[in-house]
Amino acid sequence: MRVTKAAQKRRRARVFRGIAAGKSVAQIAEELGVDPGTVSQDARAVEPEMERWAADHIRGTLTMAIATYQALLDEAWQRIDDPRVAPRDAAAWATVGKNATDALTRLAGLVKEKHEHSGPNGGPIVTKSVREMSEDELDALIAAGDDGEGPA
Numbered sequence: 001m002r003v004t005k006a007a008q009k010r011r012r013a014r015v016f017r018g019i020a021a022g023k024s025v026a027q028i029a030e031e032l033g034v035d036p037g038t039v040s041q042d043a044r045a046v047e048p049e050m051e052r053w054a055a056d057h058i059r060g061t062l063t064m065a066i067a068t069y070q071a072l073l074d075e076a077w078q079r080i081d082d083p084r085v086a087p088r089d090a091a092a093w094a095t096v097g098k099n100a101t102d103a104l105t106r107l108a109g110l111v112k113e114k115h116e117h118s119g120p121n122g123g124p125i126v127t128k129s130v131r132e133m134s135e136d137e138l139d140a141l142i143a144a145g146d147d148g149e150g151p152a
Contacts, residue, residue, distance in 0.1 A: 008042075011032060011034070011038075011042060012042045012045055012046050014028070014031075014032060015028055015032070015039055015042040015043055015046060016046045016049065016050060016053075018031065018039075019043060019046075019050060020050070020053065025039045025040055025043070059135075063135075065103075066104060069100045069103045069104045070100075070104065072096065072097075072100040073097055073100040073101060073104070075093075076093045076094070076096045076097030076100060077097060079093040080093050080094055080097065
């Protein structure tokens with residue numbers, strides 16, 4: 001049976017959505033009423049688009065997660081430094097701050113065996129809030145910690 005380009009394009013869009021939703025080839029084939037081999041071919045055809053979508057989706061999700069942890073970390077430091085906060089509560093916020101820092105480190109893939117306590121040439125460690133970073137700087141931060149094994 002001959003399929004028009006328009007029909008093929010619509011089917012491939014549905015295959016794309018099915019894959020993005022985590023459905024199997026068999027599930028998508030059943031929903032579309034086509035052979036699983038057709039779905040596999042369509043999946044290969046939309047693979048570059050899927051890769052772009054996945055990269056954008058991951059970047060957006062990671063950016064939101066980093067911003068959330070950064071906000072939590074900022075709040076923790078404000079609470080710790082607030083003289084009106086009871087010492088016990090300040091200690092609890094210190095734990096929250098540590099957990100947020102650990103999560104940020106894992107998200108950025110920067111957990112390594114070696115921990116540096118000074119910057120380049122023994123100078124100070126320059127810090128910058130992730131809120132102030134551009135998308136290119138966030139990408140570079142993530143790439144710097146990517147050892148090909150994913151988050152620690």
